[in-house]
Amino acid sequence: MSVTNEVANTDAELEARGGNNYFGRDTLIRNAIPFTQIPDRPRLDVITYTVALGDTVFDLSQRFHVSPETILWANASLEDNPDLLRLGQKLVVLPVSGVYHKVVKGDTVTSIAKKYKVPASAVVGYPLNQLTDINQPLAVGRMLIVPGGEKPYVAKVVNYTTTAPSSARKGTGALAWPIRAQITQRFWSRHPGIDLAAPAGSSVKAADSGYVVAAGWSPYGYGFHVVIDHGNQMQTLYAHLSKFNVKVGDSVTRGQIIGNVGSTGNSTGPHLHFEVRVRGAHRNPLSMLP
Structure with missing residues (x-):
């Protein structure tokens, strides 16, 4: 009997403190809130983006989910050279990979589609084009917007040639990293090298032994740059330097300091642009570095 009274008294006390709230009438208890993940919906409009410090065409393509070529094709100043990117520049960015075409006299849906190697239905069917008929x-x-469209591209290579001095060193063919740094832009169709971000003033080293065939200011957007011929049909290029300490004709050894990281020429931040050329053709440096 005493047990029954004890339970009753306890229930009465609970009711007085707030019913079934075992933490008391004035205690707040967090309700369960379901977590809803907002889907990453495709962008449906053409936007204008302002280039910021450290931006590269490749990084922007990843951010906006389009091919890097798409950004070049939509911005005429970049089309032949992605390194022409500059701070504060306004870029047109499409919502999908493809070509942004300005209609000229005589253009038809069929001729535009043929030019960029896509079916006419791709042009008519893209909502932003607001077309209802192929004719x-x-x-x-x-x-x-031509979704999936492509423009033809012919790689342009600047040849650096000079007569090798009799004392010129030759490379081994085994390249070393010119600097240890984060890769901020990889080798792709319109970017014939890799970008290595590092603090301004960091030492840049020769990737292999050879002799210097170019050292100075580049008219092609590289800023202060150095090119080394390794005497084995291979050349390496080091660009955007803040300064360099070699001259044309100098022999250099693998690992020798040839300059310092900078942001000269067409550059949005301190980094080294590094290229490898074999028999005059660009090669992906990552396929040749340890």
Whole structure:
């Protein structure tokens, strides 16, 4: 009997303190809140982006989920050289990979599609183009998105040649890293080297022995740069240097300091742009470095 009274008294006390709230009438208890993940929806418009410190075309392509070539094709100043990117520059960025085409006199949906190697249905069917028929007339100056379209590209290589001095060293063919740093832009169709971000003033070393065939300011956007011929049909290029301490004709040894990291020329931040050329053709440096 005493047990029954004890339970009753306990229930009464609980009711007085707030019913079934075992923490008391004035205690707040967090309710369960379901977590909803917002899906990463495709972007449906053309935007304008302002280039910031450290940006590269490759990084921007990853951020906006389009191919790096798409960014070049939509911005004429970059089309032949992604290193022409500069701080504060305004870039047109498409919502999908492809070509941004400005209609000229005589253009038709069919001719545009053929030019960029896609079916005409791809142009008509893309919502932003607001086309209803393959034979619909196109106003001159109108901009159309060609999803999946491509522009032809012919790689341009600047040849650096000079007569090798009799004392010129020759490379081993086994390259060393010119600097240990984070890779911020990889080798791709329009970027014939790799970018290695490092603090300004960091030492840059020759990747292999050879002799210097170029040292100075580049008219092609490289800023202060050095090119070494390794005497085995291979050349390496080191660009955007803050300064360099070799001259044309100098022999250098593998690992010798030839300059310092900078941000000269077409650059949005301190880094080394490093290229490898074999028989005049660009090679991916990552395939040749340890």
